[in-house]
Amino acid sequence: MTLNGILSLLALILVVYLALCLFLFLSQSRLLYYPNIPSRAIVATPERAGLAYESVEILTEDGVRLDGWYLPVDGDARGVLLFFHGNAGNISHRLDSLKIFTDLGLDVLIFDYRGYGRSEGEVSEQGTYLDAEAAWRYLTDDRRVPEKDIVLFGRSLGAAVAAHLAARHKPGTLIMESAFTSAPDLAARYYRIFPVHWLARYRYNAKDYLKSVRCPVLIVHSLDDEIIPVQHGRDLFAAANEPKELLEIRGSHNEGFLVSGRSYIDGLDGFLTRHLRE
Numbered sequence: 644m645t646l647n648g649i650l651s652l653l654a655l656i657l658v659v660y661l662a663l664c665l666f667l668f669l670s671q672s673r674l675l676y677y678p679n680i681p682s683r684a685i686v687a688t689p690e691r692a693g694l695a696y697e698s699v700e701i702l703t704e705d706g707v708r709l710d711g712w713y714l715p716v717d718g719d720a721r722g723v724l725l726f727f728h729g730n731a732g733n734i735s736h737r738l739d740s741l742k743i744f745t746d747l748g749l750d751v752l753i754f755d756y757r758g759y760g761r762s763e764g765e766v767s768e769q770g771t772y773l774d775a776e777a778a779w780r781y782l783t784d785d786r787r788v789p790e791k792d793i794v795l796f797g798r799s800l801g802a803a804v805a806a807h808l809a810a811r812h813k814p815g816t817l818i819m820e821s822a823f824t825s826a827p828d829l830a831a832r833y834y835r836i837f838p839v840h841w842l843a844r845y846r847y848n849a850k851d852y853l854k855s856v857r858c859p860v861l862i863v864h865s866l867d868d869e870i871i872p873v874q875h876g877r878d879l880f881a882a883a884n885e886p887k888e889l890l891e892i893r894g895s896h897n898e899g900f901l902v903s904g905r906s907y908i909d910g911l912d913g914f915l916t917r918h919l920r921e
Contacts, residue, residue, distance in 0.1 A: 824878050
C-alpha cells in the first residue's frame, strides 16, 4: 500500500471513530434509560402480592405529575422506606422487593420517575433529582414523616438518585444496592476505546455524593453482578462516611436479592435494627 493509501485509510478510521463518538454523545439518553423495557404499562399492583396500598400523585417543583404507591404496614411501622428503582421498567416490576420491605415492618413509598410508567414528562438526570426531592417533600410535608424515620433505598441507577438526595437532607439511613460509582465509570467498562469521561453528559456521581452523606449507610452488592462489578460497591463503601456497612450477596444484577434470600433479608434487618431511629 502506498503512503497516500495508508494516510487515506487512517483518515477513514479517524472519521469513523469520531462519528461513533458523536453517536455516543447524542444517544446517551437512549443508552441509559429504558422506561419501555419490558413496558411502560403498569402490569400489576401490590394487591397481586397481597399488599395493601394507596395510589398517590406527587407534583414536582417544575410541575411534573408522578405516579406512585404508598404501602402501609399493619400496626406501627419501624420507618418509611422511599424506594428509587433502576433504569428499566416501572413500579409494577418491583413487587418482590415491596413484599420484602413491608415484611421488614416498613411502610413504603415507591414512584416512577418522569417518563416512566404513568408519570408525566421526559426523563433526565436533573429530572430524576427533582423527582426525588418531590417524593421527599411528599413524605415530610404531606405525610408528616420525621426525617429520622425515612430509609432511602436505591437500586442500580436509583442508588445514585438516593445518594444525591441523602447528601442534601438528613434521612435515618441510606441503602444502596447494586450501585455504580458514577455513570462514566460504568460506561468506561463497556466502551473502552472511547473517552467516555469526556463524552458523558450524564454523571450520577454516587461516589462523590456519598462524601456529603452523614447518616448510616449500607452498601449491598452481589459478587456475581454481571452488569455492575462488585468493585463498584466496594469503592462506594470506601468512600462512605461512618457508620457504614457492606453486605455482599450472590446472584445476578437483577436477581441477587432474590437468590440470596435469607442472607439478604437478615442483612437488611440487622442494619435497620442497629441504626434506624438512633
